[in-house]
Amino acid sequence: AQSVTQLDSHVSVSEGTPVLLRCNYSSSYSPSLFWYVQHPNKGLQLLLKYTSAATLVKGINGFEAEFKKSETSFHLTKPSAHMSDAAEYFCVVSVRRNYGGSQGNLIFGKGTKLSVKP
């Protein structure tokens, strides 16, 4: 079955330093992958998506992620953290046809809380 694992439940960085949020996925098919961000008491906002085009995906607010098939990873990065980046981030895989579950449905990681220190 498809699954996604976020390797850190909490990451803390200083403002202006790089951000790395790690995500590994499990899938025998080429997956569709997403990163979402959730600010406190808000819904989830799409940061970026990978759907088998370029392996380096650029998203909103300066975030990007690189799809590495050999490592089954889809880590999220940002060169310089801002205070407004403090939030919870979810790595998500989209179920593919004939691979268990319902096509198109999303499987969420458990989330990584990002704290940004001044």
Add this chain to the structure above:
Amino acid sequence: NAGVTQTPKFQVLKTGQSMTLQCAQDMNHNSMYWYRQDPGMGLRLIYYSASEGTTDKGEVPNGYNVSRLNKREFSLRLESAAPSQTSVYFCASSEAWGAGQPQHFGDGTRLSIL
């Protein structure tokens, strides 16, 4: 730019009471979803509607029912609320149903059951 609108935003119920959570989207999307979010669990799919007129169970459907009222609206009903259903509920929509379709989320309904 309303997107996905959920009502109410907060609700407190007593065990055994019933209520309906409302969701409406104005993006002309075909597919809609209900999730629950619990601490440390990510989001789990309760029910979804791939298109108007269809609904299907997700990962955690027990204790819930849904109605796709029309293309815009998708409601979630708790017939007899239980404390285990205390959670934050999110409605989402996508343009179509299928792999690779991003979903757009509402701001959630925070539900406490005493």
